[in-house]
Amino acid sequence: MGVFRQIGWLIHKDLALQFRTKEMLALIIVFSVVVVLIFCFAFGPIFPEKLEERGKLAASVLWGTFLFAGIITLNRSFDIERANGALHGLRLTGVDASYFYLSKVVSIFVFLILLEVIVTPIALQFLDVLTILPVALQKELPWLLLKLIGVLAIGTLGFCAVGVIVSGISTNTDGTESLLSVILLPLTFPVIMAGAKCTVSLLTTGGLEGNFWISILIVYGLIFLASSSLLFEFVVEG
């Protein structure tokens, strides 16, 4: 079987498992909305007047929410592989570890992007960001949202690249969930910094001021995709 067909089937398997019961998606969406609401209640009902301040608030809410949602998704995804030795069964078919890694990254990425597409407009509305945007930006709102999702997507890819390998490791321990957070969060600090800066700049000016932050996001994603797909072999073997 060709490389792409193998990866394709693995992704198909993961997505089928994730979407067969809608319960998981519903759970994560509700969780994310609740997290957004927590921020709203803590900061609201009158949000900062200045656009930049409100942009920063929106960026922290969005990235914080998706980080926590991402951790839950990762945990859940590896629980399935762990139960009944599914991972060992998969290994017996002779699938290369790096294909398995890439397919996991893609399937979790797809799931999180879907979540972000649904939750981002809700969060922006709750934080009342849309009404105070400059007129020029309000006119091309769909385009702005698309760019915002684009930035979130690049950041999410980096997060998945690290998250999959770390949860592959932590799924073998007892304190899985708390351990995953403790190990994964310090590794994702650059994503938060760069992603939040890009988000603020998009919300205030409609563009990315300089390409530095978006390059950091891309470089981070590439470095960890490459290194982790090489290292994942040891994780599966262990």
Added chain:
Amino acid sequence: MTRTQLIGLLSTIFLFVAIYFIFSFAEIEMTMLEVQKIFYFHISAAITVFLAFGVTCIFSILYLIKRGDTYDTIALVSTEIGIVFGVVVFTTGPIWARFAWNTWWNWEPRLTSALILWLTYIGYLILRSALAEEKKRIYSAVLGIIGFLNVPIVYFSVELWQGGLHPGTATKMNLPATMQTAWLISWLALTLLYLFLLMFRYRAEQMKLELGTIQYRQMNES
């Protein structure tokens, strides 16, 4: 005298020499006065933190390639020592920052990267304690590598994130000769101390393994 003892003795001597140089030889800084003396051990400890975690990364790679338990043990003990030196950095850092910049914490790129790296490797130790014996070597080696890969990205992000040049960065480079000497000696002393602790802990870890083997053998015999 064993090699470990020799290096232990050397590091003790150098630590005292460093203290002498710091307090008697190096001139007193104009604005911060005596408080500036923290700088010598603070910076040296920070360099040792990066050195220790760098060693962890290198020996993790070696472990994955060659699979010798020695490499894994060195990676482990280097992490432990790095975390201890991290504690030194994060206790002296705020005292320095309070007098230099009138705040207890400063988002200086090197300090921030050290903090993030420190947190990552605390995760490394927690992971090791949570894993079963046969698995923990490989997994922690993988984490040891990933954690260090993050360093350059974190450094550049923090540098830009906190908005450009840091006042301390420029002045540190052109120290007066007396301060330079004192700093070099304290750096050497802490590096020797790191080396001594590494060898000492390595020996202890090895003894632990040997003890385990002996106990196992006795259990089988009885």
